[in-house]
Amino acid sequence: MQITEGQPAPAFDMATDGGRRVSLAGLKGQTVVLYFYPKADTPGCTTEGQDFSALIDDFAAAGAVVIGVSRDPVKKLDRFKAKYDLRVILASDEPEDVTNAWGVWVQKKLYGREYMGVERATFLIDGQGVVRRVWRKVSVKGHAAEVLAAVKSL
Template identity: 85%
Template structure:
């Protein structure tokens, strides 16, 4: 599915670090930043999670909840969050339906090898559940600050 700006965000309900759950209906009225990353505790994914965490207070002041999503099991997310003192919610799409529904489970290429994996992508959802901004094939440097500016302007 191709998620485009101005359309209703697909629903999600996922297990999170710390034994919690997060769902789009449960966040009604709040801005939501959903960032998809391939794998916890890998260099680029760690940099991205740390960048969002460094701005966690600013996102909260803008009324936005930041959620990082991967297909890692919750216990791995717990270790990842503790190891780097991350300040964002980490959600597990271990059932693998959210990444499919959001169109970020894609064919990738690395060193001539093709495989399926999560495309690094971020979505900004408004309090009514409408997608307001979409970033695909994200380059991590400066990305969290760009997303924060967009959240502050909503």
């Protein structure tokens, strides 16, 4: 499934760091930045989490909640968050339900080898649950600032 701008956001309900849960229904009325990353505690994913965390006060001032999603177990997310002092919500999609529903579980290639993995992608969802922006195959450098600018333009 390919998520496109202007369509209703697929529902999600996931376990998060700190033993909590996060759901789209529970965030109704708020702007949501949902970013998918391949694996906690790897270089690109760490930088992305740090970049979003550095701007978290600006996202909050603009009325947005930032959620990073990976297939890592919650215990790994807790360690990842503590190790790098990340300030975003980290959600676990171990069952792959959310990554599949959002179309980010894709075939990838690395050094000629093909495998299935999480595509680095970000979705901006408005307070009515409509997808307003989609970024696919994200390049980490400058991405968090670009997303913040989009949030401010809603």
